[in-house]
Amino acid sequence: MDPRIALLGFMLESNAFSPVADEAEFRQKHWLEGEEIVQDARSARQRDPGGFVGFCRAMDESGPWQPVPLAMTTAGASGPVEQGFFDRFVRLIEERLRAAMPLDGVYIQAHGACRGTVDLDPEGTLFAVVRAIVGPKVPVVATLDLHANVSRKMVEETDLLIAYLTNPHTDHADRGAEAGRAMRELLAGIGTAKAFVKLPILPPQVALLSDRGPYGEAIAKGQTRVGGPILNVSVMGNFSFGDYPKCGMSVIVTARGDQAAADALARELAQDLWNERHRFTPKLLSIEEATRRMREACDDPEKPALLLADVADNPGGGGRGNTTAVLKSFLEAGVTDVAFAVHTDPPLVAEAHRRGLGAHFTAVLNREERDPSSERLSAEAEVRAVSDGEIVGRRGTIGGRHFSLGPTAWLRLEGRLDVVFISIRHQCFDTEMLEHLGLKVRDLRGIVVKSRGHFRAGFDDIFSDAQILEVDGPGLATPVLTRVKWTGLMRPIWPLDPDRTWRVPDEVAVS
Ligand SMILES: [Zn+2]
Structure with a gap:
């Protein structure tokens, strides 16, 4: 039997200070259901942000499989998602996922910096719903934007999270392809060991280009370690305007079963970022x-x-x-x-x-x-x-x-x-x-x-x-973060609280 892989997507970067993103905005910007998701991803001039394009390509190239496309929407960047709409979307996924069982894997194209008008961790909610339906043994892989605000729940409820490596973002399809290749490994029975570190650093968005500065250095260093036991290294810059507790930089290292390797590398990269935090500064002209x-x-x-x-x-x-x-x-x-x-x-x-x-x-x-x-x-x-x-x-x-x-x-x-x-x-x-x-x-x-x-x-x-x-x-x-009237961040956080001290937590493994 060819492996049956569910495809679903929900993407939004929420600025807490912007007007609410409702269903109409999602439908206006990007909305595909069922077979049209795969048709679009395999077409020459796709509308897909890229995750499904790369994922389908990698799966198509590596053997037979059966895509089970459910629904995909993105509103790009906007305000918090209107809760009633998000709940309806999750119910739609839930119903279609249940109807599609049995499945061999799930690929989710997500952003990771969404907030709801009520739920402050919508991706965590979505991933948990998926996991509850497919059970612990079916691999669940998601791609995330480089600006994702990662919660522990998001890491717990998935086998592998893969973040973009480039800012400007030009590797959506490459990361989707990476998700496809990893899916093949997971289908073959390889289990993942995950380490996650959340850093109390809130860099201005202009200081997160991936080809320079402390952020670029951390991404580059992480990539030199991929291979052997290390399956993926994702260093996420965060999206500060979410203005909620999960804002802040994140490091996720996923290993092929080797927890100690994942933990050590996640700690090392997190420590580097903390040591270099003073270099996350914008240079703006009046x-x-x-x-x-x-x-x-x-x-x-x-x-x-x-x-x-x-x-x-x-x-x-x-x-x-x-x-x-x-x-x-x-x-x-x-x-x-x-x-x-x-x-x-x-x-x-x-x-x-x-x-x-x-x-x-x-x-x-x-x-x-x-x-x-x-x-x-x-x-x-x-x-x-x-x-x-x-x-x-x-x-x-x-x-x-x-x-x-x-x-x-x-x-x-x-x-x-x-x-x-x-x-x-x-x-x-x-x-x-x-x-x-x-x-x-x-x-x-x-x-x-x-x-x-x-x-x-x-x-x-x-x-x-x-x-x-x-x-x-x-x-x-x-980018001048001191001008923003923050209410929801986890404080203290650097640079808003410059005296903040921190050390890597003892426990970084996530099961
Ligand atoms: Zn982004």
Whole structure:
């Protein structure tokens, strides 16, 4: 009999300070059920974030198997999930899983930094429901985002958790494939030994790139130890804006049955991170300084073009994707030949579509927005282009993927600044988010992106590291953690409580 493997997915990164994510938002962003999950994963232009793509590929290549696809949804990053919807989704999984028994394995594509409006550990809840149905002997493997906030329950209820290794995230499919290869080992009877360490470190999100700094070093060191008894090393940076007790960095080491090997490596990596915590610091420019730097780039064509990341309003961290502080400053300072990508503003996009190509009108940004950091702004606008916003990513995080922005519009404001407006809230991942409208990124003197870091993988062949600046603007995902009104974190935690002392706990094994 070919092994029957259930596939299911639920992904959300919850910013506790953002509006609640309801069923409508999940259905708008990504929702697949049953066979269409596998059809999509095996297609050339998939919508899947990548986990199922890699998992199915690895399973297909390594022998016969029977996928049992149940349901998959993701809302990217948003607020807490509305509890009633999450409970219904879990019941749906429960019913379909029971009906699908007997199963030989389960693969779950998860994020790991979700919070519910009631349940503060929805992934732990989901994993426990799965485990209760399939029993202790059926392997349960899940992939997690690098920003996962891991609970002990999540580790207990699964055989193996595999986190992304790259930030910007470009290895979703590779980690899915790793899950597929590991599933074959588990099906062959190898048992896992797991070690888990939670660290009281809350690094700002901009300090978690995987190719540099203490975080990159910990990931790289972990990867040099994979092989032999070590099956997987996952070092997760955490997502601080969850604002709940499971925030904080995590190390999970999973060994092929060798508990002592798992424990020793988890301890070593956790100790390294703690020793290096002082290096997790953001370097941000003020809006005034950023405006001056962009002005210089516009005035002198010999100077390299600049990319400014509006990191605090990153929709990928639950930001609203529409703050206007940088735009306002650029308009006032007379900056030209710069594009802003992408501002989420469905009413303005609808108006641009209604008025049509070439129309001139007074654009009112954020006319229906309620978050105080997303200020209204009025400017004379010309409609340069409109589209349905269905794109295929060019490279990096959404490279090759089919992606929906909802209806979009390119408006030129005050005759000199270009802004791409979209209808489905997303961060700026990819040049296609501008170029599908005819705006040429290489011709610009500068670009301002609403993104914390994933843009780096989509623009890296145009903007070098030296051309990228991070700006300290307003927004729900500010890297300046002392400005946030935290209520739910486990305290004390570094760097909010700089005198925090810590040592690796005696017990790190999880059974
Ligand atoms: Zn992430």
